[in-house]
Amino acid sequence: MQLFPLILIVLLALFGISLEMNPNAQVWQLFIGFHIAGLSAITVVSVWGLKQLPTLFKRYAFIFLQLLAFRIAYFPIVVFSATVACYSELLLFHLSVNQPIKIFPAMFVSAAIMFSIIGVVLFWALKGKTVVYVLIIVLGAPALLISFADINDLTFFPDNNWADINPLPKITQPQANPYQLALTSKNTSVGQQMIGLAGKLLYNFIPQVPWAQAVQGTLEQAYLKNPEENSHDQLRSHYTAFLAAQRAL
Numbered sequence: 278m279q280l281f282p283l284i285l286i287v288l289l290a291l292f293g294i295s296l297e298m299n300p301n302a303q304v305w306q307l308f309i310g311f312h313i314a315g316l317s318a319i320t321v322v323s324v325w326g327l328k329q330l331p332t333l334f335k336r337y338a339f340i341f342l343q344l345l346a347f348r349i350a351y352f353p354i355v356v357f358s359a360t361v362a363c364y365s366e367l368l369l370f371h372l373s374v375n376q377p378i379k380i381f382p383a384m385f386v387s388a389a390i391m392f393s394i395i396g397v398v399l400f401w402a403l404k405g406k407t408v409v410y411v412l413i414i415v416l417g418a419p420a421l422l423i424s425f426a427d428i429n430d431l432t433f434f435p436d437n438n439w440a441d442i443n444p445l446p447k448i449t450q451p452q453a454n455p456y457q458l459a460l461t462s463k464n465t466s467v468g469q470q471m472i473g474l475a476g477k478l479l480y481n482f483i484p485q486v487p488w489a490q491a492v493q494g495t496l497e498q499a500y501l502k503n504p505e506e507n508s509h510d511q512l513r514s515h516y517t518a519f520l521a522a523q524r525a526l
Contacts, residue, residue, distance in 0.1 A: 281324075282393075285317050286386050293382030300524060304516045305439040310381070311355060312436075314389040319343045322396030335403050342399045346417075347392065351435030352508050353420045353475075354391045355515060360479065361387035363489035370486050380488055380523065419471055426468030426507040438513050445521040451494040454480040458504035465505055472511060476500070491522035 292310055296302045323340055330336050365383035369376070402409045425431060459465045459473025483493045495518040500506070506514065 282321050285321060285389060289314055289317075289385040289389055290382040293380075293385045294378050297378045297381045297523065302520055302523065303441050304513075304520065305441065307516050307519060308436060308439045310385045311351070311358075311388055314358075314385045315347050315351065315354070315392045318389045318392035319347060319396060322393050322400065326396070326400040329400075330403055339400060339403055342403075343396050346395045346399065348433075348435045349417065349420050349424050350392070350395055352424050352512055354388050355512065356475075356479070357391060358384045358388040359492065359515065359519065360483070363484050363486065363492075366486045366488050367484040380519075419475070422468040422471040423475060424468075424508050426472055426511075427466050430468070430508045432509075436509075436512055438509070438516055442513065442517050445517050445524065446495050446499065448491045448521055448525045449494040449498050450490055451480075451483075451497050453497075455497050455500050455504070456480060458500070462504060469505055469507065472506075472508070473504070487526050488522050491525060492518045495521055 289310070292313070296306050296310065299306075319340075323343065326339060327336050330339055362380045362384040366379045369379050398409055398412060402413060424435065454477055456473040456476035459470050460477070465473070480493070483489050492515075496514060499514040499518070503510070
């Protein structure tokens with residue numbers, strides 16, 4: 278059991294490497310990578326924590342809450358894991374490591390780690406650590422608004438972007454932070470405003486390295502075309518930007 282998390286990390290990294298080496302990588306492969314990262318993380322944390330919970334009710338609740346968190350946190354974790362991948366690229370750039378595999382392994386591994394952390398937090402909540410509930414509320418409320426930006430986001434599964442998307446968008450470089458549009462528009466929901474606020478805050482933290490800048494600029498143009506996108510549409514835009522940048526570089 279102690280080797281299972283390490284095996285999972287290695288397998289996710291290998292999957293990311295295979296994706297990054299493929300010049301014709303498709304959206305469904307990103308879809309699979311994030312789902313494997315999330316669901317396998319839930320499996321690992323469940324196996325670790327179930328026997329430590331005293332009642333059958335809490336054990337079932339533990340699994341249910343992790344699956345619920347997977348639904349709610351999926352889109353934010355896609356974004357944050359991509360940000361981790363940007364800094365992975367930055368680190369390799371400063372180390373003068375000139376190799377083509379920089380992005381997707383870090384993306385999938387970091388996603389699995391984030392889902393695992395959520396599971397551990399839920400475990401401690403069920404163990405009676407009341408202070409953890411504050412963390413769940415503070416982080417969970419924005420994630421809930423982001424993942425359910427409008428009525429079309431009220432779906433059972435967090436993502437259904439498994440169909441190939443062609444053509445991919447044209448790569449552009451970032452010009453200016455566009456996410457204020459959601460905060461000033463009268464047509465956006467609270468969830469869309471939260472997406473805009475998150476994008477506005479994250480914009481200036483994206484490092485100036487090739488893949489990161491290509492993704493940022495491409496997402497910027499997509500957002501300018503439609504600042505009222507919901508979570509599902511934003512996921513599609515992120516997937517296509519990830520792949521367009523990968524193919525271009």
